[in-house]
Amino acid sequence: MLVYKTVENRIRKALKHHIHERYKVDVPIVLERPPKLAMGEAASPLCFELAKQMRKPPRALAQEIANSLKPVPGVARIEVAGGGYLNFFFDRAQFFRAACEEAGHESVSPVANAPKTVVEHTSINPNKAAHIGHVRNAVLGDTFARLLRHAGRRVEVQNYIDNTGVQVADVVLGFLHLEKKSLAEVKTLAAGPKFDYLCWDLYTRVTQWLAEDKSRLELRNQTLKEIEEGHGDTAKAGEIIATAIVHCHLRTLDRLGIDFDLLSQESEILHLKFWDAAFRMLKERNAIQLATSGKNAGCWVMQLPSQRDAADDESNTAAETSEAKPEEPPEEAEAKIIVRSTGTVTYVGKDIAHHLWKFGLLDRDFHYQRFHKHPDGHEAWVTSSDRDDPGAPSFGHAHDVFNVIDSRQAYPQQVVVAGLRALGYDEEADHLKHFAYNVVALTPRCAQEMGYEIPTEDAKKQYVDVSGRKGQGVKADDLLDRLETSARAEVDSRHPESPEAERSAIGHAIAIGALRYFLLRFTRSTVIAFDFEDALSFEGETGPYVQYAVVRVNGILRKGAELDPDIGAENSKNIERLKSGALDVAPFLATPAGDDLWDIVLLAGSLDSRVEFAISAQEPAILARFAFELAQAFNVFYHKHHILSEKDAEKRAFLLLITALVREQLVTTLGIMGITAPEKM
Template sequence: MTTSTEAQETAEAAPRDLHEYLSALVREAARSYLAREQIDYPVEELPIDLGFSAQASFGDYSVPLMSWAAKNRLGRPPLVIAEALADYLRSLNLPTLQEVTATRPGYLNFRLNRPLVSRDIMVRVLEAGPDFGQSETGVGTKVVVEHTNINSNKAAHVGHLRNSCLGDTLVRMLRTQGYQVEAQNYIDDTGVQVADVVVGFTLLKEGRLHLPEGDEPLPGEPFDYYCSRVYVAVGKAYDEQPELLERRHAVLRAIEHGSEAEAGRSEEGADYAALAADLSQRIVQAHLKTMSRLNISYDLLTWESAILHSGLWRRTFEVLKSRGLLRRPESGKLAGCWILPFGEGESQDEESEHTLDKVLVKSDGTATYTAKDIAYQLWKFGLTDDPAFDVHFTFVPWGRQHDGRLLWTMRTPGLQGEASQEGDPLRFGHAQRVINVIDVRQSYAQQVVYESLRRLGYEEQASNSTHLAYEIVTLSAATAASLGVDTSDGREFYPMSGRKGIEIKADDLINAAIARMKEVKPDLPDETAAILGASAIRYFMIRFSLQQVIALDMEEALRPTGDTGVYLQYAYARANSILRRLQESGYEVPERLEELPPVLEQSEWELLRHIDAYPRRLAEATSHLAPNLLAAYAYDLAAHFSDFYEHTPPIVKEEDQRVKAFRAWIVRTTAQVMNNALRTLGFIPLERV
């Protein structure tokens, strides 16, 4: 039986958030009640659904106990249980509890000593500083997060930014919980899109392709933008000259099998594989520069060409065959293909993205995306260390990124330059958990990848594989119309098409965001405008639920007010401005709050209660892999601070020294938590705007 002294020691243990503190008190009271009533029921199995009280008259927090009354639990009326627990808690005479009551039909209510509890919250935050919200939940667990993954054939567009912003924010969230995270950017440098641009370059050289704006790069035109124009022109050329598709197939064979492949050169003698490698290197450099503008960085570049040329896919293919998991139809639409039986009924053709039996190798011998993804997923978990695969990769530095993080890359046959430093292969991959950030259109293919691991006997790794699926980014009617799209059919949004040139390039959106910040505040320094623009875009890309299609409207995305990233930056800057004004007035914020105001304004209490919840809300958002939940928390924090600011007199002019010190502490605490949240969201916090 728990004594009153033991319960008090539990209640007065190390500081923690109010939810955990009050839940522990309820559990101790329940344990005492079970012992007194001689009820044999595990106290840990009693649900404690602590939440804000529905009515202010009840107090600050309430716990419904109606479910405890069931016959298979305590078998007592819920109000009787609530009254007994309230009596026990009142007997502890805890200074943090101002009042404990029971109300019908069976609620246990807490009214807290707000000044005292608030001081505890602020002390806990300021003592932890940048570590407030950090957890050790994931210590000892390595997670690979694959994100961005843009085809290395043209400029990144705004749809890619949803992937990269979600992925980078998730990486940061996981790291706050103690996980060892490796952010990988997978480069598909052997696919159709790369082949198409290689075809375009060879046709331009042969004089068989012409671009509307001119065949040469325009003055000041970035290489990736030029490639976007080539890509659109090649798509139109295929429509007009279908025979050119054979050139695409020749390029694909050359890329996959190397320069020695049959038909590996153009009529002019151009080496297709070398052209593709050079193209991809230059495009990836451009993509990394674009992403750095949004404060996005990576740990490792993985290349599809490295997976192919290392023999990883070939060995994976052999293992799948040796275990009887593949079959090769001799007739029908899939004749000559190697397929993974994955459904019942008639299969579709080999080009389909969603075949009942998944094609891994086409009839012409080229591997599909899904095939290479299976091999890649095996490597991420370290499963290819098995002698059955006998595959080895070399890892070399790519270079320092904008944030000082060293970026590594798999060495590929076309990697330019010689690196004197090689990384330990065991350092990369070898994850206990893998999260692939890929849009919802690839859900079926991802299912096939994970089911393949399961069929190979890697049940644990299959279960620890997560597809973070998100909906696509489209264009609002107004934005689509501004790009010349026919919107006369009256739809709310329009899909983008890189092949048709209907898209907004990522750098164009970033440039527009910076220009908008300068319009609102012309004297804004360029660096500050760039940070605000990046904050606006990052927040817009993650604040929606993953299941929601984003209809990008340029006006909405770049608004400086409302539920936006700029609003968050302004709130943080305002907190720092108040602290500066206090310092400039000669006021020194006391190191300790010896005397407390007798009562708090409701806006003060709501702000501090929200601050208290940050570690729990961050942990919940991370557990659910939901960056939008963290974005919502940060917005609510900024809104609570704005409410506090508007409903209390200026701190600089406050004459009651207890109130002045207390509110100065509130501002300093808010600034700390805002800083922590903004950094986890991938923002660079601005102390002045």
């Protein structure tokens, strides 16, 4: 779908070429949306900049350009406005025709060996139930992956499972030592319902239990070591627990329509000795050094470029080679420990190895097994240390990597990038992006509602943090249940005659629409202060508002078919008439009477540019906003124009075409956000 963007690009090209030819200078080709429709569909203030270089008044320059610029296809006329704006007025009928022809054409699927983009998201510690913060991560990552796929990119979605970490060890400790369960009992519990909820509570108790007696930390370290080494009952318990929890998480995420291609597990990174390979590379290329003195003595450390060096990176790349390097030991403040003096590798070290694998730079690979079948039939694979299931696709070998990780982990993410760079992989370092987002907190009111004790000074704050260790937080499944219950109640009252299965499906679609939209409407850097009242809302700027617009379109078309069974055929015939020119919509779009219709047509044709913007800004909220704007425009249109009773046959045909176009764009947009639009609601 390339409508608005197509015209915009043509204008850009024409302006660039023209100014270069005529004035022999280059100015940035800035194009923006004018504040009002009466000022056209695209505008450029570039004459202000050009005026400086040419020493001529901007308005005169604008006039010159407007008069001499060769006609741009899709642009009807150019006007000069204000102190020197160039305003471009689109050919409305042509734009509409293009939009209708393009709408609904699926985005081109990428060729098999196109550069691959890996998106890693979710990555929940497999030791307890998923909460609202995890869902924000998953929804952001899933939506971004869908955005990339929509734009024709080849995408692989990975979910990193830290199944050998402290958090898993704590729960193992809880079952085996605090609860004195046998391995068989753990196995039975893990197979039971709501195992993730059980662990949620146990984890809290273990945290408490460890705090009561510090000597128990020794037991925890022992447990962790056994899990890492992968032998014995402790390791077996860890594997059973982590795997069962991952299945719980996937079931929760399946409710939200979130799929994965690969679950990459830390246990395999350990067992297949990815780190050994990475360690060798790091040492060979002198990316890390063994500290011989100071507080880091005995550790392998990586020197990080200081903030100043990073800022001046480009200007002194030449200078640094000429400098006599005295080979002094890295300054402690800027040294990051990669290997401890005990010889064990830190988390960042493992992450560097993991990312070398992601980019296909490591001389070894995982084995792969089938793990989970998503409801849509898509199969998620898991890494394995010894056995391959047949039919595994090729994983990794990424050209670009996006890691959806909360912004508190910005520093370790930078270290990984620095590691790649230190190894000489500058290109890969440039292609590794931390897709950072802020946390989900609770409003003080919500925290109190959930029964958490909050200090009095926190009660005045906008939001309060929750602690997983204390068992605080809104569990994803609980929230989804509440949303579904609430949506179901509304559906039941509106459609008591509909069969149970249908009402249930609609309630589900609305619940997901509400939640995914709620999490997407905030920009990534915003801390979401969660409150049930806001999240459970179905009115105003919400997912159900957008879904409702689609339902209204469906209602119109359904009603239309009752009155006139041929309406569907008529619509497709009208598209043909539009293409051939037999249906002339120009009079209906003419200014000023047709401005309100043009308004919605223009917006509907802007999906392409919004998608591109959302990708380049790495900001799914841009798409959410677009969905709301288009739905809102449709509601206005709906109230102003009664479609089915329109007497003028040509205009009725036109209104129906707009309606179909808007539905197509709304359904596509919602689809990218992972939201479905039910037939009725």
